[in-house]
Amino acid sequence: EDDRQAAGLRRRVGIMGGTFDPVHHGHLVAASEVADQFGLDEVVFVPTGHPWQKDATVSPAEDRYLMTVIATASNPRFSVSRVDVDRAGPTYTVDTLRDLRVAYGEKTELFFITGADALDRILSWKEADQLFELAHLIGVTRPGFKLSDAHLPADSVSLVQVPAMAISSTDCRERVSAGKAVWYLVPDGVVQYIAKRRLYV
Numbered sequence: 001e002d003d004r005q006a007a008g009l010r011r012r013v014g015i016m017g018g019t020f021d022p023v024h025h026g027h028l029v030a031a032s033e034v035a036d037q038f039g040l041d042e043v044v045f046v047p048t049g050h051p052w053q054k055d056a057t058v059s060p061a062e063d064r065y066l067m068t069v070i071a072t073a074s075n076p077r078f079s080v081s082r083v084d085v086d087r088a089g090p091t092y093t094v095d096t097l098r099d100l101r102v103a104y105g106e107k108t109e110l111f112f113i114t115g116a117d118a119l120d121r122i123l124s125w126k127e128a129d130q131l132f133e134l135a136h137l138i139g140v141t142r143p144g145f146k147l148s149d150a151h152l153p154a155d156s157v158s159l160v161q162v163p164a165m166a167i168s169s170t171d172c173r174e175r176v177s178a179g180k181a182v183w184y185l186v187p188d189g190v191v192q193y194i195a196k197r198r199l200y201v
């Protein structure tokens with residue numbers, strides 16, 4: 001990345017927002033694949049504070065933050081931001097992008113990475129038009145998904161197909177609660193953290 005900056009190129013940073021309750025290999029594969037395809041210098045994982053679209057059964061923000069740190073620690077291009085965890089009130093993506101824009105400076109190009117499920121609803125988000133000005137939008141989808149399925153303008157969003165889309169946090173929580181294993185769906189350290197903190201039982 002020093003070479004890139006020496007050559008006068010802007011730093012390219014991906015932003016992966018999520019509840020991460022828990023973070024799983026679908027998230028990690030998606031971030032890695034997008035970083036590769038878009039030549040990103042860094043991907044920042046941003047666990048939500050209180051997610052406005054989900055109810056109160058979400059695990060404490062500090063647990064979700066720490067699991068995300070554990071899961072990303074070994075990758076030099078992955079980092080975790082506390083902007084949403086530390087901001088009071090519900091989490092809105094437009095606030096996340098504004099905070100990270102300030103933190104990374106005007107010279108950084110931001111790429112907001114989101115799953116196809118959220119792409120469908122993005123126009124209903126707070127200040128949706130602002131989102132497109134603050135960051136490029138990258139939708140991660142399962143093979144076969146078409147942009148027309150999301151009713152978004154084709155030039156505002158790029159699509160990346162990822163192979164691990166079938167993994168979900170909901171399924172991981174249900175497995176733990178049913179006494180089933182989550183090995184290989186989430187990183188080993190996250191398996192151990194879930195057990196240590198008795199999450200989802």
Ligand code: ATP
Pocket residue numbers: 017018019020021025026027030113114115116117118140162164165166167168169170171
């Ligand atoms: P839940 O089942 O609780 O909704 P989730 O697995 O969808 O959880 P989130 O924390 O809601 O995880 O997702 C964070 C971001 O990652 C979202 O943009 C979501 O669309 C995306 N995402 C979720 N699962 C995958 C996956 N398997 N592959 C790629 N992206 C994913």
Ligand code: MG
Pocket residue numbers: 117
């Ligand atoms: Mg989800």
